[in-house]
Amino acid sequence: MDAYRYSALLTDLYELTMLAGYFEKGMHRQTAVFDLFFRRNPYQGGYAVFAGLQPALEYLSQLHFTAQDVAYLQNLGMFKPAFLDFLREFRFRGKVIAPPEGTIVFANEPLLTVEGELAEAQLVETALLNIINFQTLVATKAARIVSVAAPGVVVEFGLRRAHGPDGGLSEARAAYIGGARSTSNTWAGQVFGIPVKGTHAHSWVMAFPDELGAFRAYADCFPEQCILLVDTYDTLASGVPNAIIVARELRARGHEVKGIRLDSGDLAYLSKQARRMLDEAGFPDIKIVASSDLDETVIQSIRGEGGRVDIYGVGTQLATCGGEGGGALGGVYKLVRFDHQPKLKVTSDIAKATLPDRKKLWRAVLPDGGYVLDIICLEDEQPRPGATVFDPLNPSRSKKIPTEVNFEEVRQVVMRAGRILSPAPGLEVMADRCAVQMLRLPKGTTRLTNPHVYKVAMSAALHRLRSELMRKAQENQPGYRKG
Incomplete structure (x- = not known):
């Protein structure tokens, strides 16, 4: 039985209007990279458990507009015939990077990364958030x-x-x-x-x-x-x-x-x-x-x-995911690279500024297997023991990676060219992964109240790139006066 044959119309209308606009302006074939992440750990806790990947991949692999879907959109009177013809042939043929389900994850680090043509990477935003947000919260x-x-x-x-x-x-x-x-x-x-x-x-x-x-x-x-x-x-x-x-x-x-x-x-x-x-x-x-x-x-x-x-x-x-700090995960889906250029959302609140470009997520691990720190690096980087890393929410704060650690890459490519790369493991494997990783967390991380704050940091190179892009964005604003 296929539990996850979701409609292509499982989306907000604005995803379709943006898609139509990209199509009309000839932008829909340009490459784009989006990151899915959340900004605060749920339940005022110290961690989250990543879930929903397999349903999300099944949705992507089966994504297409049926004749009935296209007829419905045509009857809305909003979309032009050429765009509707485009939808008839639409498929997701992109790339997805993600952790395995059952992985312990934390706020402000990339979970899913979706890369492909702008049309396909944009359209799937709502459905991916719907699937990943809820299952991760549960x-x-x-x-x-x-x-x-x-x-x-x-x-x-x-x-x-x-x-x-x-x-x-x-x-x-x-x-x-x-x-x-x-x-x-x-x-x-x-x-x-x-x-x-x-x-x-x-x-x-x-x-x-x-x-x-x-x-x-x-x-x-x-x-x-x-x-x-x-x-x-x-x-x-x-x-x-x-x-x-x-x-x-x-x-x-x-x-x-x-x-x-x-x-x-x-x-x-x-x-x-x-x-x-x-x-x-x-x-x-x-x-x-x-x-x-x-x-x-x-x-x-x-x-x-x-x-x-x-x-x-x-x-x-x-x-119902009840409890203080529950109810919704609050995951977001942000553009981090477009047309071969890194992108970021700039805001007056540095905590909401995104991390640009393609990235890798590494976990620093002690010799006894205990987790110490997660480091977000640019795609071509690998962290080094003793290197200085920065707090994404407050870049004025930095720390050095402990010298005695090894590094585990948290995510891997799970879909390429719209094809799922390997069969899903059983739920028992995912549950076992969660149970083992919970034991590897620093003491106090799983406390219900005032949990230990597990550190997530960005590399110096990612910090420099974000700072430079923020500076350029500010200079391009009307009324900007240089220091």
Whole structure:
């Protein structure tokens, strides 16, 4: 099943009007390079988890305007016949550079770089931002939740609160990359091979004359996968005791209850009491599942209070990317080279000035594998230990690269001439990459509050180029008076 056959009309109208203008002015065949990046780490955190690359590449490789697409644009009455003819033959034949999915990334460094004719590189802006922004944000949220839940595990429960069916599918995929290695979403299970997990709802219990009868009926239907929701009436007075009765009956038939689920109340207290009751009854292996509007801060609180939860079902806050500093990643897509000349956006706010030209992204790594610093260099550069590098947000600040480091290139060419260069690895490979790289971050980077600020720097040569282009741009402004 192809989950990612997106329409060529998955774009903002202004991408098409610009494209038509470039076509009319004879500019559409000139070469252009765009960088996709974000300016602030989400959730006021210390990192992000890159996700969405494979869907983005599938979109690019399949991009074309159908007869119905062209007819719709013709009916808008905005576009000339010659341009519509151009769209009929349009394909993406450009080059893409990106990190592998599951890579830990940071603000202000290039993630995707798209190079090709201006027409193709410009048109794909909106769709790429849509795909990469959302999946990177979800993967980051999942990684934050998983990091505080350990050694407990996280199940993605967010479909019913996700932003539409496609949002639910994309969210389950990205959450897996971030560390939630199972989902309640059976469509995501079919499409991506993600393990699916689930229990039953309160309505199951309410549909029977009593709670015990409901539990017995569920155990009869699913003796090998029996997880019982114990909070419909009274968790400790009836729910857990009835689950223990059914667990004994099921054991007598050669099966075991796998778990109980808590979906309301003081989860730290209830999980401790439930654990005590289950252990005393001889069921230390029954897992305790918790749900109910969980996120990383709630889970951290449960664990801090000595809660005994084994599995966290996280739904709303993961699917909607809730939390302070969440909601949207804020990725942008900026022109950095056009017609063989480096370009940059100049602004009075140096933090929003872009980094021009083709670039490489390098990661300085200690001998023990720990990450130290990311360095953005020009395409033909390679960083050297001991070299001076500069803060892109405040170029007056500089530092020297430690002398004992090696360098890993973060990105590679993943598409050339519109063709995907290698098959996508499985989601498990991406999730493993994320888990390993999280462990390589400097101490404190994954803290939920006041995290360590991982440094991203630009090389001296890139600093000089940006400064020179900014100076020339200012000189070309009306009313400019030299110093």
